Amino acid sequence: MLKAIIIDDEPNAVGLLALRLSQHCPQVDVVASCTNSHKGIQAILDYRPDIVFLDIEMPQMNGFQLLEAVGGISFSLVFVTAYDKFALKAFRYSAIDYLLKPIDTQELIQAVARVEKQQKTAPEQLEALKQQFNNPGKPFPDRIALPYQNGVSFVNLKDILYCEADDNYTKFYLVDGQHHLVTKPLREIQDLLEERDFLRIHRQFLINLSHIKKFVKGEGSYVVMSNQQTIPVSRAQKDRLMERFGWL
Template sequence: MLKAILIDDEHDCVELMVRELARNCPQVQVVGRTTSSEEGFRLIQVLQPDLVFLDIEMPRMNGFQLLEKLDTLPFSLIFVTAYNEFAVKAFRFSALDYLLKPIDVVDLQEAVRKAERQHRIDGRQLELLKTQLHSHHLAEKIAVPYQQGIIFLPVNEVIYAESDSNYTKLHATQNRQYLLTRTLREVQEVLEERGFLRVHRQYIINLEHIQKLVKGEGVYLQLSNGVSIPVARQQKDRLLQRFGWL
């Protein structure tokens, strides 16, 4: 059972979350709720939750300021936000879980399942998220969760991303591989603004790591690590737009 605290300055949002958790997430026990960030800070210290649902934009003290006041972050964290599309990409880049208002039940259940697997967050994830939200510029690193914690991987070291069912495998320089708990579509939404292109239903490639194009029965791209990636027929035009070839 996960002990949870809800912190959101909108009373209706707090009450709705309580109802949705009771109906759809029986593994969560709400032990505290508040519309005040100051009271939320006190509840975290006193109740020592396993999971915190936290709004970012709150009066007097926002969600980031609340977290900065804590000495440690020994809990899972799910942001609840009405932020725009850019911010959603920032959340994904920092590997922090979030729920968009109005709350979708399926997203809520998935976020709770992730919280059961990851019992604390890394402060560097918050710094990465804050940098991106405040500067409106995506950072040069991506946060990659793995079994022992989080790796902060420079984007230019990612050679390609490969679909693996509901997960995505990142292939990086020096033969490194990382498994993300994100679909390839979710990864695509972030990486395609960073010099990546989805060239196949199964692959997204870093354009900087293309070494040559091979034509035969199909079209293939050979990447810097020697791997050949097929190019889907319908993606040829996108390559043409980016490079003026084919």
């Protein structure tokens, strides 16, 4: 069983989440529900949970301040939030799980499943997320968190050659020859990176435009990347690729 704590200043939100967990996630035991940040801190210290469902915006003490007061994070963290698109991208860059209010049952089930498979939330993930929330006008960072079975790797965007779809997973290929497989579909990665000099040129590939060495046009168009890998360009995406570079 996973010991869970819910911390949210809205009693209705706490009750609904606890009900959804009891109905759809029998492997989760809600050992404490708190509508006060200070009580939430004490509950974490008393129960040593496996997972904490935490609201960010709360009176007196927000979610980040609560976590700082707790000290070291020895649990998996799932933020429960009503934030906008900017905030959701911040979560994705840091690879910290979140649930958007009103909570969708299937997304809750998936979040719990991810917690079961992965390690605890790393301090670096939380710090990356905190910086984005404290500087909402700041461009998204030059690094992205890539979760894997034993933890999280932070990778510089400039070191990503391309990403390849693998069913509901995405494989990242890096300049040093390393590969990272993450449990996110390519469409989610596309949503994050196409604002940062990346382009999806094929249903299976998202590439870093900075690493293109050659573009070969024709019936079977393709690009040659800086590692000499050739990647096909779909007919539908060829014009988008040419527009990004202003090619004739």
